[in-house]
Amino acid sequence: MHPSLTHIALHVPDLDACVHFYEHFCGMHIVHERSGKGSRIVWLAETGNEHRLIFVLMPGGTVRNLASDDYSHFGFALASREQVDEIAIKAQQAGCLVWAPRDEPYPVGYYCGVRDPAGNNVEFSYGQPLGSGSDAFTSA
Incomplete structure (x- = not known):
């Protein structure tokens, strides 16, 4: 099992x-x-x-007060870099953007981070070997 x-x-x-x-x-x-x-x-x-x-x-929970160097998060894959940028703009307007869009080497890809109302970080990515966009990168 x-x-x-x-x-x-x-x-x-x-x-x-x-x-x-x-x-x-x-x-x-x-x-x-x-x-x-x-x-x-x-x-x-x-x-x-x-x-x-x-x-x-x-x-019943309390707001999580994550340290600035705490990268704990939930990860959501998107189908394009443009969709990551769209989420980042929406989050900036809502005041909850914590990581501006950035590129990192495989397997991280292109991503941004948003904070939910409970204080959890939520990552939106493109190009990771998981979910949408996973075919866009090859391990180099």
């Missing part, structure tokens, strides 16, 4: 703000919602991945 990663569960300080962030920036949508432990619990997924990997968001 091999375990399979199916979900990431997070306590967040503002559930509605986090749901909106992941819908607006990451294209995720609510696939399940219920009451539980005295609060609302929301499952979010990408279209087509509803049965593979979800984020479970639950109220």
Whole structure:
């Protein structure tokens, strides 16, 4: 038997703000919602991945105050460099851009970083050997 990663569960300080962030920036949508432990619990997924990997968001967390050199993050692949730039512009306008777009050698590729309302870093990349754009690079 091999375990399979199916979900990431997070306590967040503002559930509605986090749901909106992941819908607006990451294209995720609510696939399940219920009451539980005295609060609302929301499952979010990408279209087509509803049965593979979800984020479970639950109220009650505190804002993560990551150090400036803490690169902990969730990673989302995009289909082009232009899409990375578009996310960065949207994040700059929303006041949540933490890493401006930059290029790094394989396997990192082109990426930017955005902070969600709970203080988590979210990376948007193109050219990594994972997800959209993975065919664009070869290991050199």
